[in-house]
Each structure stands twice: as structure tokens, then as C-alpha cells.
Amino acid sequence: MNCEVCQLKELEVEHFEIREVLRCILHTIVFHRALGLVRPKDIDLELFNITYVQCGDVELEKKIEEKIDEFISWVEKHPNKKSQICLSFYEMKNKHYSWFNKNERLYWEQWFVNLHVTHPKAHSGKSHNSKPMVDPEETGYEDRGVRREALEVSLRDVLFQIIKFVNEKKDHVPPINEKAICFPCEITIPSFVVVDFFAAFVQNYICIASFLFMKFFL
Amino acid sequence: MSRGLLSCHHGNYSGEQMVSSSPSSSSSSVCPRDEWFNLALRECPAAHENLDLWHQSYFEPMIVDVILVAAPPVGWEPERDFSTTEQYPFHWNSDQEESGSEGKIEKIVERWVLQYEGKKSRDSGAGSRRFSNTLQTFYKKSILLMRSLYATVRLLPAYKIFRDLNSSGRIRSYTLTHKVSSFLEPFTCKEEAEMQRFEFTPVDSSCGRLCLSVLYCSSLLFVSPESSTRMFPQYIDDYVGSPLAEPLKRFSSPTVVQGSLLSSPFSRRHSWVYDHGKASPPSFSFSPSPNHLEKHGSISNPSSCRFQPSSLPPHLPDLPPVHKKNMSFDECYPLS
Numbered sequence: 001m002n003c004e005v006c007q008l009k010e011l012e013v014e015h016f017e018i019r020e021v022l023r024c025i026l027h028t029i030v031f032h033r034a035l036g037l038v039r040p041k042d043i044d045l046e047l048f049n050i051t052y053v054q055c056g057d058v059e060l061e062k063k064i065e066e067k068i069d070e071f072i073s074w075v076e077k078h079p080n081k082k083s084q085i086c087l088s089f090y091e092m093k094n095k096h097y098s099w100f101n102k103n104e105r106l107y108w109e110q111w112f113v114n115l116h117v118t119h120p121k122a123h124s125g126k127s128h129n130s131k132p133m134v135d136p137e138e139t140g141y142e143d144r145g146v147r148r149e150a151l152e153v154s155l156r157d158v159l160f161q162i163i164k165f166v167n168e169k170k171d172h173v174p175p176i177n178e179k180a181i182c183f184p185c186e187i188t189i190p191s192f193v194v195v196d197f198f199a200a201f202v203q204n205y206i207c208i209a210s211f212l213f214m215k216f217f218l
Numbered sequence: 219m220s221r222g223l224l225s226c227h228h229g230n231y232s233g234e235q236m237v238s239s240s241p242s243s244s245s246s247s248v249c250p251r252d253e254w255f256n257l258a259l260r261e262c263p264a265a266h267e268n269l270d271l272w273h274q275s276y277f278e279p280m281i282v283d284v285i286l287v288a289a290p291p292v293g294w295e296p297e298r299d300f301s302t303t304e305q306y307p308f309h310w311n312s313d314q315e316e317s318g319s320e321g322k323i324e325k326i327v328e329r330w331v332l333q334y335e336g337k338k339s340r341d342s343g344a345g346s347r348r349f350s351n352t353l354q355t356f357y358k359k360s361i362l363l364m365r366s367l368y369a370t371v372r373l374l375p376a377y378k379i380f381r382d383l384n385s386s387g388r389i390r391s392y393t394l395t396h397k398v399s400s401f402l403e404p405f406t407c408k409e410e411a412e413m414q415r416f417e418f419t420p421v422d423s424s425c426g427r428l429c430l431s432v433l434y435c436s437s438l439l440f441v442s443p444e445s446s447t448r449m450f451p452q453y454i455d456d457y458v459g460s461p462l463a464e465p466l467k468r469f470s471s472p473t474v475v476q477g478s479l480l481s482s483p484f485s486r487r488h489s490w491v492y493d494h495g496k497a498s499p500p501s502f503s504f505s506p507s508p509n510h511l512e513k514h515g516s517i518s519n520p521s522s523c524r525f526q527p528s529s530l531p532p533h534l535p536d537l538p539p540v541h542k543k544n545m546s547f548d549e550c551y552p553l554s
Binding site: 031156159160 | 253359361363365366368369373419
């Protein structure tokens with residue numbers, strides 16, 4: 001089975017916008033992958049004139065909020081950096097080896113949410129120009145308004161990008177499990193990517209070493 | 219599928235309070251169609267109207283038009299519509315005029331086209347198991363389509379108007395309605411130029427394929443009171459207590475004697491006291507430029523655009539509606 005990958009358009013956001021933007025994007029993706037019986041919930045963003053849809057599953061909402069909290073903590077330690085959050089959907093497959101079984105995750109879809117978290121430019125009251133200066137607060141307010149509108153347009157583009165991807169690629173989606181609301185998924189944030197890779201490497205190393213030991217010494 | 223499409227829409231645009239039913243309740247109170255495509259939507263009676271044609275023939279296209287109906291602005295004349303369409307983006311519906319209905323302006327803001335295209339040759343020799351797998355795949359893809367449809371409806375500009383109509387208790391000069399038909403009334407070139415198209419990927423079945431697309435107005439700024447049109451201050455010259463509001467009331471000017479105000483029970487000057495005791499409004503220094511007026515137009519909702527005070531009867535501007543955030547079905551449609 002192919003693993004379809006979608007790289008979403010990068011968004012430039014300020015710190016206080018992270019939560020709303022991530023909620024909107026992650027819930028929109030999850031809504032399209034929660035193919036069990038759902039009672040959709042319309043959510044209006046407070047910072048933008050956008051309404052997105054949640055699937056209404058409490059566990060999923062909790063999982064997404066926890067990951068967003070972790071991401072925000074990471075951003076606070078790594079300011080002004082580009083970052084990527086990965087939402088992956090997988091199937092659990094039971095692989096049979098010669099003398100043991102192992103459950104493995106087979107990823108069939110990965111979404112990469114690309115964010116560039118910036119800090120607002122500080123407006124200085126000093127001016128080298130001899131001409132009377134426009135109120136910096138007013139200039140800053142207008143700049144923020146323009147930036148906010150541009151971000152809203154970009155966020156809407158990202159949502160349409162998700163919808164187009166979901167529409168164009170359907171064959172790789174596994175059969176629906178009526179007992180579950182959503183396909184199993186995991187959200188990976190930057191600080192844990194290296195740890196997860198290392199953990200997977202160690203686990204595989206131990207498996208192979210154990211197999212060789214059993215084969216040659218027993 | 220057609221009921222599902224209409225339910226997604228009529229749930230938005232019918233503006234009716236619908237009786238809810240919980241999908242987890244006992245089977246006696248839950249209609250099976252509530253859970254079609256694994257979407258627990260409210261029962262929508264309007265979605266089941268006028269579907270007889272499609273019960274007889276699946277191959278007829280279903281056209282769902284979402285129509286914005288607005289009262290014309292003050293001073294608007296239909297004869298001017300064709301020459302100044304930039305100012306008055308709505309088109310006068312001559313049928314409406316002939317039918318004698320009130321002078322309302324209608325504009326199709328969304329047009330959804332749903333069509334099932336049949337295949338000339340069907341799969342031959344398909345076993346029951348293969349057919350079952352095909353049906354499951356078709357249903358899965360239809361579920362995905364419905365999810366996308368549900369999300370897309372909320373991203374289109376007309377949804378803001380829907381939310382505005384439902385969230386505020388104020389009476390608006392515009393409303394949304396819909397029309398379901400099986401034939402297309404073509405748009406003019408100008409109308410089509412204002413619209414954007416979004417096509418959903420067709421869903422294939424063993425007998426044909428299901429196609430869904432939408433044409434929508436990309437900008438409805440002239441309607442929504444939360445549009446980006448800047449709010450200009452408006453001078454109210456007939457405020458309560460002003461001479462213009464009560465012209466027959468005599469306003470006595472205080473007599474100033476050596477720096478103190480006497481012969482008046484009031485100890486301070488009032489705003490209507492001017493030189494020579496005559497009440498006259500202060501000069502109003504702000505006025506929008508004529509270019510701005512032409513550019514943004516005297517739109518159907520006069521309260522959302524500010525003009526020179528002398529050109530319109532003064533009235534209080536509409537306050538932005540307070541949206542009820544994070545609305546769920548339970549809040550909108552309380553469980554019975």
C-alpha cells in the first residue's frame with residue numbers, strides 16, 4: 001500500500017495565532033479521516049472569519065489539544081524558526097516472524113503542516129526623518145490588519161488544499177472500521193522526531209540482535 | 219446522495235428550526251437516513267421536497283441554486299441597473315416584476331450541479347462478492363465526498379451571510395433561499411466572470427459516476443455588514459434633545475453677565491447655544507469622496523456603507539452581529 005504524502009502550504013503565524021491555526025488545520029484533516037459515524041460540530045475561529053468542522057470525538061479533541069500545547073512549548077524554546085507538524089494515519093499489522101509476532105504500524109498517509117512562527121516587529125518611536133512621523137501605533141495596527149487578512153486568505157487556501165487532496169486521492173484509504181470513528185493516527189511535533197527515530201532504531205536493533213543470537217547460539 | 223447534498227445545504231439555508239434526533243437513541247426514534255454517509259445530520263424536510271423527478275430518473279442533473287434576495291436600496295431604479303451594474307451588482311429579475319411580486323433583487327450566489335453519468339457498458343460477469351466490494355468502495359468514496367462537501371460549504375463566502383442571518387436576531391434587508399431544478403439557467407458572461415468554480419473528483423461506481431461541482435460568487439462584500447468596507451463616522455444631527463429633533467421647542471440662550479451665566483436654570487452652556495441664540499449645526503468636515511461612493515456602490519444594505527449625511531435620512535448604523543461561537547448542533551437545534 002502506498003503512503004500518500006501531502007505537504008501543506010507554509011503559513012507565517014505569530015505566537016498567539018498558533019493554536020487557532022493548528023486547531024483549524026488538524027481538525028479539518030481529521031474530519032476527513034473520521035469516516036465512522038460522527039456528529040459534525042461547526043467551530044468559528046475567533047481570530048479569522050473562517051468556520052471549520054470538528055468530528056465531535058472527545059478523545060481526538062483532547063489528543064489534538066495536547067499536541068498543540070506541546071508544540072507551543074517547543075516554539076517558546078525555539079523562537080523564530082520554521083517548523084513542521086506531521087499528522088500520520090496508519091494501520092496496525094501483525095507481522096509473523098519465524099518465532100515471534102510483532103505489531104507494526106503501516107503508514108498510509110502523512111500530512112505535513114508547515115508553520116513559520118514569527119515575532120511581531122517592534123515599532124520604534126524614533127525617526128531619522130525630519131518630517132513629522134505617523135503615529136507608530138496606527139501604522140502597526142494597519143500592518144497587523146493587512147497581515148491578518150493575508151494569513152486568513154492563506155489559511156483558507158490550506159483548507160481548500162486539504163479538500164482537494166482528499167478528493168483526488170481516495171484509493172489508498174483503507175476499508176472503514178465501523179467500530180471506530182477515526183483511523184488510528186499520530187501527531188508528531190519537531191522535538192520528538194529525533195527521539196522517535198532513535199527509539200525505532202534501537203527497537204529494530206534489539207530485534208535483529210536477538211534473532212541472530214537465537215539462530216547462532218541456540 | 220441527492221438527499222445528502224440537499225441536507226448539507228438545506229440545513230444551512232432553510233433557516234428553519236428542525237426537530238433533532240440523536241443517532242444514539244433507540245431505533246424507534248432514529249430514522250436510518252439520519253446516518254447516511256456516517257454523518258449524523260438533522261432531518262431536513264425541505265431536502266426531500268421536489269425530488270420526484272430524481273426518484274424516476276437518476277440521470278437528470280440536479281441544480282441547486284442558492285439565491286440571495288435583498289430589498290433594493292433607497293432611490294434605486296431598475297432602469298439604471300443595466301447601465302450601472304458596477305454600482306448595483308444585482309440583476310433585476312424581470313420574471314419577478316411580471317409576477318407582481320415586491321421589488322426584490324435576486325442574485326444566485328452559489329450553483330451546485332450534481333449529476334450521475336451512466337456508463338454505456340456495465341461490468342459483465344461480476345460476482346456477488348466483487349459487486350459487494352465495489353459497492354463498499356463506492357460507499358467509502360461517497361462518504362469522503364460528503365465530508366468534503368460539508369467542509370466546503372462552510373468555506374464559501376455565502377456561508378458568512380447564512381451565519382449572519384441566523385446568529386443575529388435583527389431583521390435584515392436580505393435573506394437566503396434556494397431553488398432545485400433539473401435545468402440550467404445559464405449565467406451571463408459578466409455573471410460567470412464574477413464566479414469561481416470548484417469541482418469535486420467524480421466517484422466511480424459499477425454503473426456510472428457521480429459528479430459534483432459548484433459555481434460561487436467569490437466576493438459578497440457588498441452584503442455582509444462585516445465586509446472590509448471601512449466604517450465611516452456618521453453625523454447624527456437630529457439627536458434627542460437637539461433643535462432639529464424638536465424645532466418647536468424654544469431654546470433660550472443664557473445671558474452672560476460679567477463672566478457668569480444668569481437667567482437660566484442651567485449653569486453651563488449647551489451644545490445648541492450658538493452666537494445670536496440661533497441653533498445651527500456645527501460644520502461637518504468629513505465626507506467620503508465621490509470616487510469611493512462609485513467604487514463601493516450604493517449597495518443593497520445601506521446601513522453598511524456610509525455616505526454624506528445630507529444624501530440619506532440619518533439612521534443609526536447596524537452594529538456588527540455577535541456571532542455565537544463554537545456552535546454545535548445541540549445549541550442550534552436543541553434536542554426535543
